[in-house]
Amino acid sequence: MNQTSTVERPSTGAAASLEVSHALTQTLYREARRLDDEDYAGWVAMLADDLHYHMPGIETRYRRDTTDQITDLTRMAYYNDNLDEIKKRLSRLETGTAWSEDPATRYTHIVTNVEVENTEKADEFRVFSNFYAYRNRNERDEDSLIGNRIDIWREAGGAYQLVKRRIILKHNIMLSKNLNIYL
Amino acid sequence: MDVASLIDTSTGRQSRSIYSSDAVYRQELERVFGRCWLFLAHISQIPRPNDFFRTYMGEDDVIVIRQKDGAVKAFLNTCTHRGNRICRADRGNARSFTCNYHGWSFAPDGALAGVPLENEAYFGELDRSKFGLVPVAQVAEYKGLIFGCFDPAAPSLDDYLGDAKFYLDVWLDALPGGTALVGETQKMVLNTNWKLPVENVCGDGYHLGWAHAGAMMAVQSMDLSGLSVGNSSANLDGGLSVAGLNGHMALTSLDGVSGYAFYPEPKPMLDYLEANRPTVTERLGKTRGEQLWGSQINITIFPNLQFLPGLNWFRVYHPKGPGQIEQWTWAMVENDMPENIKATILDNQCLTFGLAGLFDNDDGDNLAACTEQSRGWRTAQMDVYTNMALGRSGAREGFPGDIAAGLVSEHNQRYFYRRWQEHMQASSWSDVPTYNLNPLGSREAVNA
Numbered sequence: 083m084n085q086t087s088t089v090e091r092p093s094t095g096a097a098a099s100l101e102v103s104h105a106l107t108q109t110l111y112r113e114a115r116r117l118d119d120e121d122y123a124g125w126v127a128m129l130a131d132d133l134h135y136h137m138p139g140i141e142t143r144y145r146r147d148t149t150d151q152i153t154d155l156t157r158m159a160y161y162n163d164n165l166d167e168i169k170k171r172l173s174r175l176e177t178g179t180a181w182s183e184d185p186a187t188r189y190t191h192i193v194t195n196v197e198v199e200n201t202e203k204a205d206e207f208r209v210f211s212n213f214y215a216y217r218n219r220n221e222r223d224e225d226s227l228i229g230n231r232i233d234i235w236r237e238a239g240g241a242y243q244l245v246k247r248r249i250i251l252k253h254n255i256m257l258s259k260n261l262n263i264y265l
Numbered sequence: 266m267d268v269a270s271l272i273d274t275s276t277g278r279q280s281r282s283i284y285s286s287d288a289v290y291r292q293e294l295e296r297v298f299g300r301c302w303l304f305l306a307h308i309s310q311i312p313r314p315n316d317f318f319r320t321y322m323g324e325d326d327v328i329v330i331r332q333k334d335g336a337v338k339a340f341l342n343t344c345t346h347r348g349n350r351i352c353r354a355d356r357g358n359a360r361s362f363t364c365n366y367h368g369w370s371f372a373p374d375g376a377l378a379g380v381p382l383e384n385e386a387y388f389g390e391l392d393r394s395k396f397g398l399v400p401v402a403q404v405a406e407y408k409g410l411i412f413g414c415f416d417p418a419a420p421s422l423d424d425y426l427g428d429a430k431f432y433l434d435v436w437l438d439a440l441p442g443g444t445a446l447v448g449e450t451q452k453m454v455l456n457t458n459w460k461l462p463v464e465n466v467c468g469d470g471y472h473l474g475w476a477h478a479g480a481m482m483a484v485q486s487m488d489l490s491g492l493s494v495g496n497s498s499a500n501l502d503g504g505l506s507v508a509g510l511n512g513h514m515a516l517t518s519l520d521g522v523s524g525y526a527f528y529p530e531p532k533p534m535l536d537y538l539e540a541n542r543p544t545v546t547e548r549l550g551k552t553r554g555e556q557l558w559g560s561q562i563n564i565t566i567f568p569n570l571q572f573l574p575g576l577n578w579f580r581v582y583h584p585k586g587p588g589q590i591e592q593w594t595w596a597m598v599e600n601d602m603p604e605n606i607k608a609t610i611l612d613n614q615c616l617t618f619g620l621a622g623l624f625d626n627d628d629g630d631n632l633a634a635c636t637e638q639s640r641g642w643r644t645a646q647m648d649v650y651t652n653m654a655l656g657r658s659g660a661r662e663g664f665p666g667d668i669a670a671g672l673v674s675e676h677n678q679r680y681f682y683r684r685w686q687e688h689m690q691a692s693s694w695s696d697v698p699t700y701n702l703n704p705l706g707s708r709e710a711v712n713a
């Protein structure tokens with residue numbers, strides 16, 4: 083695993099074409115729907131073989147403290163996964179013995195603020211988005227996870243695959259008892 | 266409060282009210298958290314002068330600060346003027362702490378260093394020496410772990426830890442480079458009484474093969490005392506439940522490798538163990554070097570610190586009322602480990618335990634529901650039991666403590682509640698018994 087995550091670079095900063103922007107926005111919505119439906123096979127099909135899925139933990143620090151809490155991969159991350167690790171997590175659900183996942187959690191992912199940029203690679207695009215993920219479980223367990231994402235999506239055979247995702251959640255203390263969710 | 270009626274160690278009974286009663290909780294803040302040595306920080310979290318780390322002792326907010334001379338002090342994180350919180354960051358480095366309310370500022374040694382309008386508005390009559398930050402009565406370090414205690418009459422940290430140090434050293438003193446906690450603090454809120462996660466980790470190997478069956482199928486790569494999915498083949502010779510050490514506990518396998526059983530690719534870790542085992546054996550002796558170092562060990566320091574060399578998570582539970590805790594987790598490493606091993610540990614700790622961890626996904630619901638089911642009018646009058654393997658414990662050659670066989674037993678839980686009851690019944694430290702059963706070299710049978 084490389085030591086710094088580079089989802090921000092390289093950037094041309096130029097907006098992608100209307101056509102690409104539309105296709106990628108639709109792709110994000112499709113991905114959200116699959117996650118809502120717990121269609122994890124469908125979700126994994128949207129992930130590239132060289133995926134890096136990263137959600138760093140954020141501490142509350144004074145502004146003068148310039149510690150890199152975001153891109154330094156040697157620091158703690160709730161997710162710092164390649165495709166195999168994601169599949170390992172999902173395999174727990176398939177065992178039929180993940181008792182805590184039954185009854186099922188009810189999910190809604192809302193994706194907004196989508197911006198699509200070209201990158202130095204003709205087939206790769208940087209996609210910014212914000213998300214609101216709502217979970218409700220059992221009788222009255224509920225929580226909301228809200229944050230920003232920066233993705234790299236790669237065009238392959240007329241569809242797009244997720245290559246990198248950085249998720250910046252806004253919590254310091256997680257107000258929920260687990261993270262059985264992908265964002 | 267009739268504490269005697271709440272726990273019966275001889276039958277393994279606990280009243281459910283101890284998980285839900287406000288009166289019990291207020292008394293715990295006084296007699297458990299107000300009296301015991303509590304983990305504050307690891308030295309690796311405040312390496313330089315003026316480094317600070319913010320934590321809790323019970324519900325009291327505390328700042329731990331490395332001093333210029335290298336010593337460590339801890340203070341209540343509250344302004345002596347009107348009580349505001351003076352430090353709002355989780356950690357950092359600060360030459361002073363200035364209160365956001367009226368601007369009083371405090372030096373890292375706690376002294377009140379500056380008061381706006383001191384001469385004009387206080388007419389120079391404020392005795393600053395009486396308004397320094399309030400220190401935690403005792404602060405001490407054991408091999409990298411910094412503890413604090415509110416009770417000036419408490420025994421020394423050394424005596425408090427007692428023979429549990431035999432087990433603590435399996436991590437803290439295995440290699441000359443010492444240890445570190447790495448990564449940001451992973452904090453989460455759990456709606457559980459604080460004793461339930463402690464009980465779960467201090468002795469409950471029983472739940473592993475059941476509650477965590479799905480997680481085990483996903484990541485288990487090696488045998489762990491026969492514990493596997495569905496608890497079908499637990500091997501009671503493969504581990505020890507160790508208690509009778511002033512309320513501290515260890516739950517350990519004995520093969521020297523199964524600490525890494527939940528690493529999907531354990532090879533680099535096993536190579537590390539093999540390369541360093543001779544050094545560890547030389548430092549800690551054959552029993553610990555060959556049987557404990559590298560094994561799956563759950564260590565509990567009463568009341569709320571737990572860490573697991575191997576799985577490599579280190580955790581403290583801060584109570585927030587009878588029905589809620591904050592659970593703080595870090596990954597733990599030995600400083601002599603190569604960087605790639607440290608990185609693997611941090612990754613695997615987050616994959617298995619902690620907020621997004623496959624195992625912790627299972628525990629949260631169970632602990633929360635056990636708490637909820639102690640709160641009803643009827644359920645609060647009911648009991649629960651830790652009565653597995655009652656009376657089946659004794660001495661073991663080479664290991665201090667009163668010991669039961671296997672990772673599946675409720676022996677440690679009974680000692681946890683016994684210690685809790687001893688503290689809750691005692692009005693001061695002088696009424697709290699000290700026991701380090703079966704110290705090394707002594708072989709008398711123990712009557713727990």
Ligand code: FES
Nearest residue numbers: 344346347364367
């Ligand atoms: S409360 Fe802190 S300066 Fe007044």
Ligand SMILES: [Fe+2]
Nearest residue numbers: 465472624628
């Ligand atoms: Fe567990």
